[in-house]
Amino acid sequence: MTIPLSYYLVLSGIVFLTGVVGVLLRRNIIIILLSIELMLNATNINFVAFSQYFHDIAGQVFVFFALTVAAAEVAVGLAIIIALYRAKSTINIDELQLLKW
Amino acid sequence: MEQVFFFYFAIVIAVTAVLVVAVRNPIYSALSLLIMFFHVAGLYVMLHAEFLAAVQIIVYAGAILVLYLFVVMLLNLRQDDRYHRQWPMVAAVGVTLVIEAIVLTAMKGWTSPVVAAGTETTVGGVGNAEAIGDVLYTTYLFPFEVASLILLVAMIGAILVAKKHIGGDAPQL
Numbered sequence: 001m002t003i004p005l006s007y008y009l010v011l012s013g014i015v016f017l018t019g020v021v022g023v024l025l026r027r028n029i030i031i032i033l034l035s036i037e038l039m040l041n042a043t044n045i046n047f048v049a050f051s052q053y054f055h056d057i058a059g060q061v062f063v064f065f066a067l068t069v070a071a072a073e074v075a076v077g078l079a080i081i082i083a084l085y086r087a088k089s090t091i092n093i094d095e096l097q098l099l100k101w
Numbered sequence: 102m103e104q105v106f107f108f109y110f111a112i113v114i115a116v117t118a119v120l121v122v123a124v125r126n127p128i129y130s131a132l133s134l135l136i137m138f139f140h141v142a143g144l145y146v147m148l149h150a151e152f153l154a155a156v157q158i159i160v161y162a163g164a165i166l167v168l169y170l171f172v173v174m175l176l177n178l179r180q181d182d183r184y185h186r187q188w189p190m191v192a193a194v195g196v197t198l199v200i201e202a203i204v205l206t207a208m209k210g211w212t213s214p215v216v217a218a219g220t221e222t223t224v225g226g227v228g229n230a231e232a233i234g235d236v237l238y239t240t241y242l243f244p245f246e247v248a249s250l251i252l253l254v255a256m257i258g259a260i261l262v263a264k265k266h267i268g269g270d271a272p273q274l
Contacts, residue, residue, distance in 0.1 A: 002103045003147075006206070011111045013202050015118045017195060022122035024191040030127050030173055034134055037165070038118055041141055044157075052148040057232050060150050061241050064233075067160055068248040072255030074165050078172045079263035085176055086265070 008049035
């Protein structure tokens with residue numbers, strides 16, 4: 001294998017960091033969910049890289065479970081966004097303060 | 102040759118990941134995320150995870166992203182979305198994580214860890230999909246069933262949350 005494992009880890013770290021910054025920085029809920037997808041993909045890259053490196057296929061199986069969780073998260077999250085938009089007519093998180101005290 | 106492909110995929114993934122966060126229009130965000138998914142699939146092929154590459158394209162690019170685009174177009178967003186006011190906190194968290202990554206890399210160096218002997222079915226030999234199925238339906242059978250339960254719960258939850266009234270009033274959208 002000519003590509004060292006560290007390269008994959010650095011790439012995954014960059015993508016994960018971008019996701020964290022996106023969650024904290026943006027005000028649009030849909031962009032926040034997209035940033036969460038970025039973070040999940042970063043962990044998936046990590047899993048597959050380690051799976052290849054250690055010659056252990058369990059890492060790829062766990063990518064499957066991460067994929068399942070991502071699909072469930074997207075379905076429920078988008079349903080919540082639609083319900084929020086019906087109730088408040090906005091998806092800007094600065095204007096959604098129902099749970100703030 | 103392999104390095105050329107890796108750096109192409111890595112650069113495109115990094116740039117599109119930044120674009121997802123930086124672009125103002127949510128549709129452009131979702132489309133750059135689509136490009137990122139395709140290149141991550143290419144990275145999986147490089148890592149000899151061909152089955153996962155196919156699943157990445159089918160599930161992520163085909164199902165999840167279409168759902169995002171559907172909701173973005175359904176809500177018909179205006180483009181008045183700017184960045185959050187709490188960007189000093191964002192900068193603090195980001196800089197901290199970057200410093201941590203740099204320190205960890207400097208401590209451990211760029212050497213790779215020792216290869217352990219594979220305890221499960223090893224990658225290669227038999228086909229990739231066959232190996233995954235072999236492990237998934239024996240060792241990870243119970244998590245597999247739990248995952249199906251999670252999907253069922255998510256499906257019911259999404260229907261219940263997005264539905265206006267169970268009785269069936271006129272939709273307001």
